[in-house]
Amino acid sequence: MIRLTPAPLLEVAPWIGDGLDEEERGALAATLVVERVAVEPGPWIWDGRPLEVGLQIVAGRIARGLRVEDAGAHGIEILGEGDLLRPWTFRGPSASAPSTVDWTLMAPMECALLDHEFVAASTRSPRLMINVLDLAIERSRTFSYFLTARQVSRLEGRILLTLWHLADRWGRVSGEGVVLDLPRLTHEMIARMIAARRPSVTTGIRHLRELGLVETDHGGRWVLLGDPAAALRLVDTHPAPKLDTHPA
Structure with a gap:
């Protein structure tokens, strides 16, 4: 995992600024700067600290595999731009039917780190957090679609x-x-x-x-x-x- 030069969030993930007025957007463009990481294709494990919000994918594709060992079942979810990752929150091993997760980069991936600075900015511009929540809900809807398909x-x-x-x-x-x-x-x-x-x-x-x-x-x-x-x-x-x- 490579640390990249910090960049304005609304430059690398413009969708997070949807619905902001010009004044808010202009102010945030100068003040809301985020850390970024780049990861090469292949197996991946997050080895950084937990973040207040998560990793916002801004480029690339990653496959999240979920295996329920006792049932011999293994599913896959493909994620990419706009998806939010929180790989440190997984509780599968403590479930009644324990499960494990693995991550595989399908293409070079770049993520913006949404931490306490993003939370602070959201208190001044709530639309930021609303957009992140919308993205999280959209991921759950996508998952529901695949279950139906x-x-x-x-x-x-x-x-x-x-x-x-x-x-x-x-x-x-x-x-x-x-x-x-x-x-x-x-x-x-x-x-x-x-x-x-x-x-x-x-x-x-x-x-x-x-x-x-x-x-x-x-x-x-x-x-x-x-x-x-x-x-x-x-x-x-x-x-x-x-x-x-x-x-x-």
Whole structure:
């Protein structure tokens, strides 16, 4: 983990200033300066002190894996710009069914450290904390969406819903389609996200490519083609051979 030069928060995370008037924004631009850290891809453990608010991701992608050992279950959540991390608050080991968490950087990540100075600034400009709370609520809504998407019976539909929802957050429109850059997103990770087996996910993605709904390469670049609703109808009417959808 590398310490970066401190920077104005509203410069590196402008969304935290949404709703501020020009006078407030101007004052905070000069006074609300935050520490930043950069982390390279690979396994990650937070080794710093707990912060009053948390780590605000301003660039990059990180996968949070949750494993419930007694049940043999392992899920994954992908986080990125706008998400708030508090890795020091995890209480899984003390739960009735203990769980563990691991973190893996999928791309270089930069975070702004929201500490006591941010809390002090929020007392003068409450909109700052409101925006952070909105981001936290949005993360819970995203998680609820993925829980709902996992109930879709056809595996290719679950894959599509997952990729399109990720694209809503981090995709970009191009002449090819909606491009989603997710380095290190493996078929195994997708399987953990949608409650399926890895071989079935590989077969499902191959079928989506054959239907002209998805293109991908080995560099983590995904291109989503067409309209999501039409794509879901197409996989319903053109099913692949029966797939085993139970997680490994």
